[in-house]
Amino acid sequence: MKKLWEISNELRSQQKLDLLSLIKEAKNNDLCLKYEDLREFSKYFGRTGEIVFPEIITKFIIEILQDNQGSSIMDPSAGLGSLLTLIVKDLSYEKVFGIVQTAEQIEIASLMDKSKEISWEHLMFNDFINTTREPINTVVSCPPFIGMKKEIEVKTADRTIKYKDTLANILILKSLLLLSQDGKGIFIVPQSFFLDQNKKFRTLINGLGFYIQFAITLPSNTFNNTSITTNLILINREKSDNLFIAELNELDDISSIVDNWKRNKQGRIITLGTYVKVNEYKSFRVISKELELNRLAEKMNIPSYPLKEIAYEINRGQRGQEDGFTERPNSVYLPLIGNSKALCKIADFKMTNPQNYIQLVLDSKKALAEFVAHFFNTEFGLTLRESLSNGMTIPKINKSSLESAMLYLPDIDTQHESVKLQSNITDLRSQLNKLEHQLWKHPLKYKQIEKEIQQLNRDDGLQEWIEGLPFPLGSILWRYVAESDIRIKKEILLHFYEAFIQFHVMIILSGLMSDEQCFKENKSSWFTSEDIEYLKRATFGAWIEVGSRIAKVVRRELSNDDPYKKERVQRMFCQGRVEYIEAITNKRIFGILIQAKDIRNQDAHGGIESLKDATNKLTLLESELSKLRGILGSCYEDTYLVRHKSLDYIEEQIFKQNVELLIGSRSPFIKFEIAIKKPLKKDKLYLYNQGYTEALQLIPLVKFMSAPDYEENACYFYNKIEKNRIHWKSYHFDKEAEKIESDNSLIDILNSFID
Structure with missing residues (x-):
C-alpha cells in the first residue's frame, strides 16, 4: 500500500x-x-460505489453457488469487474460474461482479471436490455441504485407488454428472462426493493414465474459511499410463499446462514435465519423489532390487541386545517417520524407540520388516551413505533402499517390506576420543583424545607441503586455508605468520580474500537498525541477531556436522522437499548465530573482541612451524585459487567455460557447463563445487554486480580504507565491497594489510538 x-x-x-x-x-x-487495495484506495478518489465488494459478500455468494453453480455465469452491470472476478476465482464455469458500460471499465476489469477466463463486453444498458442472448445458468449483479427509468418488452402468458421501471428493476427483469429453466439470479438491492413502491415489480416477476427465495441483509459498510441498507436476494422459478431472511454481519455467520437456508431450517437466533411470508416482508430491521417487542411484552406480561379494534379512527394531519386535526375525545397524536413524544391534547404541543402526525381516536371502553400516549413514549412503545416505520432513508410510520399493528395494553382498570399513579408522581415532581424554588428564594429557611423533603422522600433508594451498578463502582459507593467519618466519606466519593469516568471511557473506547473500519478511519480526529501522553499518566482531567470528546462523537451519531447509523452504534456497543448508550455519553455527566475535579484540586492545593470545609465539600459531592443518579437512572437494569465462568455447549454456533454478573457492592457474584454468538474469553471483562447475542469485550483498563486473602475479586483500575510498567490501583481493597506489572498489551492499545 x-x-x-x-x-x-x-x-x-x-x-x-x-x-x-x-x-x-x-x-x-x-x-x-488486489481489489481490496483498490477499495481502500478508492475512498480518496471519490469513486467508491463501483470498486469492490467486501470479502464477506463474495464468500457468501460462493458458498451459495458451490453445490449448484451450472456452466455459465453473467454480471450485466459489472462495473470494474470486482464482484464477478472475485466469485469465479473460486468456482469453475465454462462461460463467464461481464458486461461493462465504458471503455475505461473494460480495460480496468481486464487488467484486474488475473484468470483471463472472463469475456468482458462493452455494452450500454439499452443495448443489453434489447439484446438476445443464449440462456444463462447464473446471474450475479448489483444493479445501479439510481432513479433512471428504462423500458422493456415483456411477453406474458397472453400478450406482449411494454414495462417501464427503474434501471435496476429492468436489469433484474432482463436477467431473469435470460435464465435457463433451472437458473438463478443473485442480486444486491436496496431495502426499498421490498417496500410498496416496488410491489408492482414484485407482482410482475411472480406472474412471469419467478420467486424470491431469500433476502440477506448486508453489513452497513458494504458500500463506502452510502449507508443505506442493502439486501442480497436470490430469485429462481421455485414457487414459494415463504421467504428466508437473515442478517449477515461477519464471516463466521456465512456457513450457518447458508446451511439453514439449504436445509429449510430456522436459525437458533434470528440473524442466522428465519422464515416470513414474502408478501409481508418489509425489512429485517422491522422483523427484529417485532421480536424485541415480543420479548418486552413477555417481560411485562401484558396482552396485545389489533390497533384497529382499539381505535375508532386513524386520521392523518391536514395541512390546510387549523392545528391539523379536529380535536376528538380520548385521542392520541402520534409522531410519524423520529422519537418525539406522543401526546393526547392538541393544546399540549405546537405542530409546525401536522402531516408528520396521526390521530388515533380510541374506544374509551378499551383504551385510555393518557395511558396509550405514555405507552408510546416508553422503551417498549418506541420499539413498537420503530417496528412500524418503513423507508429507505428516513423511516416513517404510515397509516397502513398502523391499521395492521398490535397494541399492548392491560385492562382498562389497570390503565386508569396507572394514569392515577402517574398523576401522583407528577404532583410529587411539582412539589419538589416548588421546594427547590423556595430554597433558592429563601435559603435561610433550609431547615424547614429539609423537613418537607424528608416527608416526601423517606427512602432515597441510594443503596438499591448501588446494588444495580457494576461492581467496580458499586463497591466504592458501598464504602462511602458504610463510612461515618466525614473526611473519609468525601475522599471515597472523589475516588468514585475518578473511577466512574475511567470505567465509562473504557466502555466508550471499547465500543468505538469494536468497529475496526470506523475506528481506523476516524481515530486521527478523535485523539491527539497529547491525549495519549495524558492517558499514560491517567490524570482525572485527562479522562474527562478524552471522555468528553469521544462521548460527543457517539452523541452525534445517535442524533443523526439516519436510523441505520443509530443501529450501527448499537451494534458497536452490543446494545439492544439505545437509552443505555445515551445515558453513559450524556453531556451533563462531564459537567458533574468537572465539578468533582475542581473539589479534588482544592484539596491538592490547600492546607489542613477543617471539618466544616470537609462537610461542605461532601455536601457538594453528594449533590452531584444525586444529579448523576438522575442521569443514569436504571440504565444498568439489564446491562451487566460479566466474566466467563464455564462453557456449557455449542449449538449452531450459539454458545451457552455460564458467566458471573459482576454487579453490586459485594461478592460472591450471581451466576447466570447466556446465549452468545462468540464465546467469552477467560480473564476478559465484557458488557452484556440481556437478550443481545453479542457481548462487548472491554479494553483492560479495569481488572480483577487475585490478592492475599481475597481470592480473585479485588478490582483494580489502571493508574499510569511508568518505565513501561503498568501501575494499578484499587479503591475498595485496602490490603493491597496498588499493584505493578508488565503488560505490553495495554501499552499497545493506547499507542494504537494514534498509529
Whole structure:
C-alpha cells in the first residue's frame, strides 16, 4: 500500500492521476494489486460505489453457488469487474460474461482479471436490455441504485407488454428472462426493493414465474459511499410463499446462514435465519423489532390487541386545517417520524407540520388516551413505533402499517390506576420543583424545607441503586455508605468520580474500537498525541477531556436522522437499548465530573482541612451524585459487567455460557447463563445487554486480580504507565491497594489510538 501511495503521488505531480493510470503503473512496478487495495484506495478518489465488494459478500455468494453453480455465469452491470472476478476465482464455469458500460471499465476489469477466463463486453444498458442472448445458468449483479427509468418488452402468458421501471428493476427483469429453466439470479438491492413502491415489480416477476427465495441483509459498510441498507436476494422459478431472511454481519455467520437456508431450517437466533411470508416482508430491521417487542411484552406480561379494534379512527394531519386535526375525545397524536413524544391534547404541543402526525381516536371502553400516549413514549412503545416505520432513508410510520399493528395494553382498570399513579408522581415532581424554588428564594429557611423533603422522600433508594451498578463502582459507593467519618466519606466519593469516568471511557473506547473500519478511519480526529501522553499518566482531567470528546462523537451519531447509523452504534456497543448508550455519553455527566475535579484540586492545593470545609465539600459531592443518579437512572437494569465462568455447549454456533454478573457492592457474584454468538474469553471483562447475542469485550483498563486473602475479586483500575510498567490501583481493597506489572498489551492499545 505504501508503494501504491508513492506511485499515486508521482502521478499526481504529473497531473496524470486517475484510476486506470494508477493500475497500469502498479503493474509496471510488478505490484500484485488486489481489489481490496483498490477499495481502500478508492475512498480518496471519490469513486467508491463501483470498486469492490467486501470479502464477506463474495464468500457468501460462493458458498451459495458451490453445490449448484451450472456452466455459465453473467454480471450485466459489472462495473470494474470486482464482484464477478472475485466469485469465479473460486468456482469453475465454462462461460463467464461481464458486461461493462465504458471503455475505461473494460480495460480496468481486464487488467484486474488475473484468470483471463472472463469475456468482458462493452455494452450500454439499452443495448443489453434489447439484446438476445443464449440462456444463462447464473446471474450475479448489483444493479445501479439510481432513479433512471428504462423500458422493456415483456411477453406474458397472453400478450406482449411494454414495462417501464427503474434501471435496476429492468436489469433484474432482463436477467431473469435470460435464465435457463433451472437458473438463478443473485442480486444486491436496496431495502426499498421490498417496500410498496416496488410491489408492482414484485407482482410482475411472480406472474412471469419467478420467486424470491431469500433476502440477506448486508453489513452497513458494504458500500463506502452510502449507508443505506442493502439486501442480497436470490430469485429462481421455485414457487414459494415463504421467504428466508437473515442478517449477515461477519464471516463466521456465512456457513450457518447458508446451511439453514439449504436445509429449510430456522436459525437458533434470528440473524442466522428465519422464515416470513414474502408478501409481508418489509425489512429485517422491522422483523427484529417485532421480536424485541415480543420479548418486552413477555417481560411485562401484558396482552396485545389489533390497533384497529382499539381505535375508532386513524386520521392523518391536514395541512390546510387549523392545528391539523379536529380535536376528538380520548385521542392520541402520534409522531410519524423520529422519537418525539406522543401526546393526547392538541393544546399540549405546537405542530409546525401536522402531516408528520396521526390521530388515533380510541374506544374509551378499551383504551385510555393518557395511558396509550405514555405507552408510546416508553422503551417498549418506541420499539413498537420503530417496528412500524418503513423507508429507505428516513423511516416513517404510515397509516397502513398502523391499521395492521398490535397494541399492548392491560385492562382498562389497570390503565386508569396507572394514569392515577402517574398523576401522583407528577404532583410529587411539582412539589419538589416548588421546594427547590423556595430554597433558592429563601435559603435561610433550609431547615424547614429539609423537613418537607424528608416527608416526601423517606427512602432515597441510594443503596438499591448501588446494588444495580457494576461492581467496580458499586463497591466504592458501598464504602462511602458504610463510612461515618466525614473526611473519609468525601475522599471515597472523589475516588468514585475518578473511577466512574475511567470505567465509562473504557466502555466508550471499547465500543468505538469494536468497529475496526470506523475506528481506523476516524481515530486521527478523535485523539491527539497529547491525549495519549495524558492517558499514560491517567490524570482525572485527562479522562474527562478524552471522555468528553469521544462521548460527543457517539452523541452525534445517535442524533443523526439516519436510523441505520443509530443501529450501527448499537451494534458497536452490543446494545439492544439505545437509552443505555445515551445515558453513559450524556453531556451533563462531564459537567458533574468537572465539578468533582475542581473539589479534588482544592484539596491538592490547600492546607489542613477543617471539618466544616470537609462537610461542605461532601455536601457538594453528594449533590452531584444525586444529579448523576438522575442521569443514569436504571440504565444498568439489564446491562451487566460479566466474566466467563464455564462453557456449557455449542449449538449452531450459539454458545451457552455460564458467566458471573459482576454487579453490586459485594461478592460472591450471581451466576447466570447466556446465549452468545462468540464465546467469552477467560480473564476478559465484557458488557452484556440481556437478550443481545453479542457481548462487548472491554479494553483492560479495569481488572480483577487475585490478592492475599481475597481470592480473585479485588478490582483494580489502571493508574499510569511508568518505565513501561503498568501501575494499578484499587479503591475498595485496602490490603493491597496498588499493584505493578508488565503488560505490553495495554501499552499497545493506547499507542494504537494514534498509529
